[in-house]
Amino acid sequence: MQGGTDVDSPTPEGPRTTGYRLEVTESVAEGVRRMAHEEVSGALARLREPRYDANEALHDARTRLRKVRALLRLVQDAVGPDVFTPEDEDYGSAVALLDDARESYVAVRTVADLREDFSEVLRPSAFVDMQARLEERHLHILHHTLREGIVPQVIERVEAAERRIDTWSLDTADDRQLERGLRRAYERGYSAMTRAYNGGTGRSAEAFEEWREEARYLWFLYRVLTPAWPPIFEAMAEEQLRLASSLGVGMDLGHLVGLADDPSLADTPWPRLALRGLAHERRLHLWAGLRPLGRRLYAETPDAFRDRMHRILEAARGPTGAAH
Template structure:
């Protein structure tokens, strides 16, 4: 099944099915990365983010103890994959900036910077720590492989617990409350980020936008044309904020200094700031439409749509 809830099934059953699907997908990526381990790790992390968004959708039904236990397990698993992923993102971010840097930074300087970041990414993959241990001196690639295997086993353990998640009392009201809560939290995070656009505030806002994106995807069967469009707009917004965050991380890395890199990076840092400004302006414009409704109005609309869709599905099944 795809990443969406079934209107024909009880919410608890559908939620469990979605969770299993995402966990299985992450394990497949980690155990069979093919010839692009970086892409496989990226895909595995996406599966974990979807699973965590699913948990947040039904957090009250799960209860704080179960929610925190499973959310923490998923967060910790994703964190073990982040070191190698973050290093690869820096390389991709430099590549994305290359066109904007033409004429403002010598091509040889940009090439030298890229080569230095590629070397750092390779070292991160080769010597990735396992379960918090010190970096390994294993041959290139062995560290990342060991991390992937360890995380895959952790995800199997979570998968085995899905059936015991306390979801029996969840219903469609639970689901509506979950997406409404994500919308309200995103609206608050947006206000804070626009008033004080620090890297932390913008990143926190992006997390809430991604919840809204994933929750609209889960509820797509309610009204496919509308919920799919809202999901896509939230996706675009999350990408804008994500690109901004990647640029902020790149700036921080450059300001730390890179051993052996004798390059004047001031022109590139200027390009970074210009691009961040443009991305934040685009995000504000899109957010003005995506968060136009007040939270109570949003909740009433979604409630009406869900009730109508569930009733129609039940009538069709009865016929």
């Protein structure tokens, strides 16, 4: 799943919104504020009425809130640390409150994927009981999230955050801010990738998780900037999503490795040890396979990347910002 849609459907009240992209005719301040309102509004709608698929609704809400964090990171120099730090933490804590429901759902899917991937060497009954126990565990966590105060707590936090969007100080937000924000996101991913492949096993796991986080934020930012050069930014976003999604699978496998230590998942330790081993080996194989893609997506130094983004944005939006 890739989160929410970019463009809202038309409504009787008016035309559909522009979506998660900064139009070349918009100022940075106008675009960032509009996108933040749209994503927060969409997240609240999903949280207030999850409809038929609560898992998908919670995932979409979390993705939308992360997209707001990406916007804040893009203009963090303009809003300043006194606004950026508490706002970033507030959106992050709202997402974290929904983590247990998402992680328990993904654990069930990850076991199912492993059973399918290794179907030629596993018995049909392999891990069936563990998967059933994980499903039961997930339903309990999901019920707790939806019915016992967590979602209402998230809604309350996000509603308060929504009211503060119009108070963000964006007077100095311009295309130079975009370039600095892009460079920051790129440099963090570049550094995390370097640590991931140069560190020991424990350090690598942490670095891969950090790389996934930064790769996802850079994917969001490429989507924001797509109107500046659609064919290029769409292609960059597609490949960045491929990287972020694959790194996410690695995180899911790592979470399953940790869960396999829980004695409540099996009556004997052997199924848990087998599952742990499969998940660990699959994660190592995945990490090794991502290296060529990572080297292509982070082929430039951060300064060279910033300079290239500067030239693209200046050509699309003019030397002073939004093109007219």
